Amino acid sequence: DGGITQSPKYLFRKEGQNVTLSCEQNLNHDAMYWYRQDPGQGLRLIYYSQIVNDFQKGDIAEGYSVSREKKESFPLTVTSAQKNPTAFYLCASSNQGDRVEQYFGPGTRLTVT
Amino acid sequence: AQSVTQLDSHVSVSEGTPVLLRCNYSSSYSPSLFWYVQHPNKGLQLLLKYTSAATLVKGINGFEAEFKKSETSFHLTKPSAHMSDAAEYFCVVSGGNYGGSQGNLIFGKGTKLSVKP
Numbered sequence: 186d187g188g189i190t191q192s193p194k195y196l197f198r199k200e201g202q203n204v205t206l207s208c209e210q211n212l213n214h215d216a217m218y219w220y221r222q223d224p225g226q227g228l229r230l231i232y233y234s235q236i237v238n239d240f241q242k243g244d245i246a247e248g249y250s251v252s253r254e255k256k257e258s259f260p261l262t263v264t265s266a267q268k269n270p271t272a273f274y275l276c277a278s279s280n281q282g283d284r285v286e287q288y289f290g291p292g293t294r295l296t297v298t
Numbered sequence: 299a300q301s302v303t304q305l306d307s308h309v310s311v312s313e314g315t316p317v318l319l320r321c322n323y324s325s326s327y328s329p330s331l332f333w334y335v336q337h338p339n340k341g342l343q344l345l346l347k348y349t350s351a352a353t354l355v356k357g358i359n360g361f362e363a364e365f366k367k368s369e370t371s372f373h374l375t376k377p378s379a380h381m382s383d384a385a386e387y388f389c390v391v392s393g394g395n396y397g398g399s400q401g402n403l404i405f406g407k408g409t410k411l412s413v414k415p
Contacts, residue, residue, distance in 0.1 A: 227405040275342065
């Protein structure tokens, strides 16, 4: 089955620790995206990557980092510099170009205490 | 610049009655528009998309949406609600070259649909 996997589904961390969220896709998509979702705010773009070894900041990149060493993988690290990291994180992928839909993974709910 | 506004944060209907979720967009060019659905603690699933072909777009699970350029609207409808339709719905516009990327999407804040038995 083709799709996007995110792991783990739930993640708990102590304040001050970095944490890495996994995102893998087998859809052969060039582009991948990370979003943050908070209640009543829709989805906000953190980082995106149009091609391997290249990525760009989205609207709320501060306190986050990514890498894109393989086409199928786009891990997100939430660093201790992120002031309010507790949220639902969604990964997506798409073909390149304008007017294309994105396909979403099931999400990871991160709780930092 | 592109933007999208979902006019209702919460809509409640009875099972078997019609559903209307309203969306207005702003775009400096002919946009692509999407509706996604999200069930609690799940990812987003594409319901339907408009890409400048037919203005009435049919999607999955009996949903459809009509693109009205004169009203800059893309409302989502379904003739008869089912309990399983209870979820959050997002109206989305393609960003053109938003943020320097052709593929970026701009999301509305979502409409939560409740279905009463």
